[in-house]
Amino acid sequence: MDFQHTEDRRMLADTLNRFISEQYGFETRDRIARSSQGFSSELWNRFAELGIIGALFDEANGGFSGGGFDIAVVFESLGRGLVVEPFLDTLIVGQAIARSGNEAQRALLGDLIDGSRVAALAHGEPDGHYELARVTARAQHDGNAWLLNGAKAVVQHGENATLFLVSARTNGDDDPEEGVTLFLVPRDAAGVNVRGYPKIDGGRAAEVTFVNVTLRDDALLGVAGAGFATLEYAIACGVLALCSEAVGAMDVAKDYTLEYLRTRKQFGVAIGSFQALQHRMADMLLEIEQARSAVINAAAALGAERNVRERAISAAKYSIGRVGALVAQECIQLHGGIGMTWELPLAHYAKRLVMIDHQFGDEDHHLERFAVLGRNRMS
Known part of the structure; x- marks a missing residue:
């Protein structure tokens, strides 16, 4: 290939x-x-x-x-x-x-x-624990309308979105893939409440609640009760995007650190000449390339059948979570105390790398998911 x-x-x-x-x-x-x-x-x-x-x-x-x-x-x-x-x-x-x-x-x-409409995914819930199929928000069908109730957490740019893609359960218990339904909900619909807040890594998110929100049948995206496959694919695209974003951030953090090692002097010489720091930097560069390879594999598998795609996506997310934390820690440590200051861009790259690990499942979640998908393929 x-x-x-x-x-x-x-x-x-x-x-x-x-x-x-x-x-x-x-x-x-x-x-x-x-x-x-x-x-x-x-x-x-x-x-x-x-x-x-x-x-x-x-x-x-x-x-x-x-x-x-x-x-x-x-x-x-x-x-x-x-x-x-x-x-x-x-x-x-x-x-x-x-x-x-x-x-x-x-x-x-x-x-x-064309940028004229801002849309936001309202899927994650306070007790979701990264499990994609865990949906406790409920939508009940009544005649030609749906009544939506539930709460969604960490909705990116929720205050400024004019349209929400909302997951809700229309039948069954809270955890099965069957019964998850997707709705397109206008921000100005009666019963939609948004509370925004700043994020630690920049930008804003919101907590969104839906209280007896009445939706017509044309708000339904796809087939009632069969929205999980669409949600899973769309979030796979999002996870690939996050992993790629992390690779870009790692490259910049690496470049900042290399430049610092070349210019910062101790005992009259650049600290980049110290063998111990060279070894740490070399190890970090190798890890970044491993993460990049995992992202390339995920990008190549996005159009593959479900099990292949999802295993590649989880492998990439696990790699990004592990390597991203390593890069954030090493770059800050190699900079010393200045690495923690707000004025230095590096600190913001480090925060972003750490927070990417927690979006749509951290490294532990995706390592377990990768193993489960592998067992399912063998059975």
Whole structure:
């Protein structure tokens, strides 16, 4: 299999890297990440104009490409700049709509791609423990309408979203894959309550509750009770994106650390000349390349059958969680006390790497999931 990027992908990466370098410097990013909105609407529209959002979707759905490697290229560049705009949830919600939406729902993809609509995934719950099928929010059918009740946690950019993709259980117990149903819920629907807060790694998220929210049948995405497969695939795209973002962030953290080792002096010589620090740096570089290989494998497997895809996704997420923590720790330690300061960009890359591990399942969760999927394949 040829893992070399196509000319189009190289051009996409060059364009995005140049834009982020020129327009999204650390001071700009820090100001945006700490703002009351949590992202910049102006820059979000400019990303859309550059075709960056469109690169996450295929031509049949109004985009330009949308394959696993296209997602990886975009998010690796976003990770290099610690970009906080709502790319991740736009990808996840858009992929779910593209996979299971009817004609009217698929028309919403145009608004996502041109940046005029912000959508957010409302799936995680306070007691979900990373288990994708654990859904306690409930939706009951009554005539030609659904009554939705439940609470969702850590909804990215929830305050600014105009549309939520909500998972709810329409039959059965709280844990089986069967019975999970997906709904597209407008932010301004009666009974939708949003409480926003800042995140430790920049940007904002929200707790969202649904209290007797009445939805028409046209809010249903796909078939009632059969939404898990769509949710799983959409989140697989999101996990690939997160892993790619982490690789980009690791590369920048590594570069900052190499530069520091070359310029910081003790006893009249650069500390990078000390053999012990060289060994630590070499070990870290090898680990980053291992993580990059796992992400490449996940990108290649995104279009494969379910078990192959999900094992590759979990393998990548496990690798990113383990290596991301290592890179964050080593880079800060090699910088010494200055590595912890707010003014140094490195500290923000370290925080982002740690938090990526906890999105959609940490390394322990995905290691166990990888093993379970392997046993299922053998049985």
